[in-house]
Amino acid sequence: MERRTIEPRPDWQRTVEDQGLIYPLTRYPDDSLRPYWDESAYYVFSLEEVEALEEVVEELHGMCLAAAGHIVATGRLADLGITDPRVAAAVTExxxxxxxxxxxxxxxxxxxxxxxxxxMLEYNADTPTSLVEAASPQWFWMEERFPGADQWNSLHERLIDAWKRQADLLPPGGPLYFAHSVADKLGEDLMTVAYLKETAEQAGLETDWISVEEIGWDPLSGRFVDNKLKFIRSCFKLYPWEWITEDRFAGHVFDTLDNGGGTGSTLWIEPAWKMLLSNKALLAVLWELYPGHPNLLPAYLDGPRDLARTTGWVAKPLLGREGAGVTIHEPGTDPTPRDEPCCYQELAPLPAFDGNHVVLGTWVVEDEAAGLGIRESSGLITDEYARFLPHVIL
Known part of the structure; x- marks a missing residue:
């Protein structure tokens, strides 16, 4: 793994916008605009590194599924903050x-x-973003700058294949809706949903658009409907389940939830069981089940324990995005009480390449490793000001 600098392509901003990345720049607190898509540098991997990482990702995915099964089997949903009986029942089913x-x-x-x-730092298996830049612009960047090279990136093909394989699981009678929230002013959710909708269409599925805010409830039929009062039988939503559970329509969601049993009315993708994987409490359960595993960091739910005097720790709210609420504590620091439940994970500072702190976003489609997206940040927490850099296998 190596970071190399390179001259950006002329008119790179328009190029990546045409390839689906609609926000190539980030606005900073001082009102300046700086690249989010940053092709002034790139990362190089060997094929052996990538093959080893693929194995790690698929092993971790299998471990996460085993941990989810353990949480359900032992009745530990409350450790994830899932205490509402209706939500717990929906996740379990x-x-x-x-x-x-x-x-x-x-x-x-x-x-x-x-x-x-x-x-492993965390797993977002419910509403992960940064998909478009990983799947499309960085592939075209590689083809232009390094023709004949390779990249850890089979996202597009695997997504299309996944929709094809799972088409029979979708209920008949109506399109698969793709929903995002208009509250996302940046456009990241819209861009992600648009790309996933495109892959579903390429797989031969009938699709349609809707925003989460446009989804209506018809009290006469007892169904969710679109803005033309058409029954929504299935919907991919880039809207976290923890938000749905707090919504004023939550009761209707669980009354009409199609969990595959044929008795409900609306099937939501991703399914409710993904709440088990996108909760930071999973990190502590993994460490309980696989203590000392080389790809895990020690993590606990009742406090930092001995991490406070040895390595330091990171406190992570059980639910959150873009590093919100994450705090870093050096060894010897007294534990600070938190108002919300947290997972306390060993401090493993992100590696720095030329002063940039790097995190690897490794993608899973169905149960297989499918690609890599790299983000850099100025600090140790990967936040909304992180930059995306392409990579290549040489």
Missing amino acids: AWHRRAELPSVYGRFDLRYDGTGPAK
């Missing part, structure tokens, strides 16, 4: 019926510097 429910993709965030084992 979805887990038991998971073979009947479409489930498409997820993203592991890994710490890796090319010299030691990759370490």
Whole structure:
């Protein structure tokens, strides 16, 4: 793994916009615009590194599924903050019926510097973003700048194949809707949903658009409907389940939830059992089940324990995006009480390449490793000001 600098292509901004990345720049607090898509540098991997990372990702995915099964079997949903009986019942049923429910993709965030084992930082298997830039613009960048090279990137093909394989799990009678929230002013959710909709169409599925805010409830039929009062039988939503559970329509969601049993009315993708994988409490359960595993970091739910005096720790809210609420604590620091439940994970500072802190976003489609997206940040927390850099296998 190596970081190399390179001259950006002329008119690179328009190029990546044409390839689907609609926000190539990030606005900073001082009102300046700086590249989010940063092709002034790139990362190089050997084929052996990538093959080893693929094995790690698929092993971690299998371990996460085993941990989810353990949480359900031992009745530990409350450790994830899932205390509402209706939500717990929906997650449990979805887990038991998971073979009947479409489930498409997820993203592991890994710490890796090319010299030691990759370490799992978290798993977003419900609403992961940064998909478009990983699948499309960086592939075309490689073809233009390094023709004949390779890249860890089979995302597009695997997504199309996943929709084809899971088409029979979709209920008949109506399109598969793709929903995003208009509250996302950046456009990241819209861009991600648009790309996934495109892959579903290329797989031969009938699709349609809707925003989450446009989804209506018809009290006469007891169904969710679109803005033309058409029944929504299935919907991919880039909207976290934890938000759905707090929504004023949550009761209707669980009353009409199609968990694959044929008795509900609306099937949601990703399914409710993905709440088990996108919760930071999973990190602590993994460490309980696989203590000392080379690709895991010690993690606990009841406090930092001995991490406070040895390595330091990172406190992560059980739910959150873009590093929100994450705090870093050096060894010897007294534990600070938190208002919300947290996972306390060993401090493993992100490696720095030319002063840039790097996290690997490794993608899973269905159960297989499918690609890599790299983000850099100025600090140790990968936040909304992180930059995306392409990579190549040489």
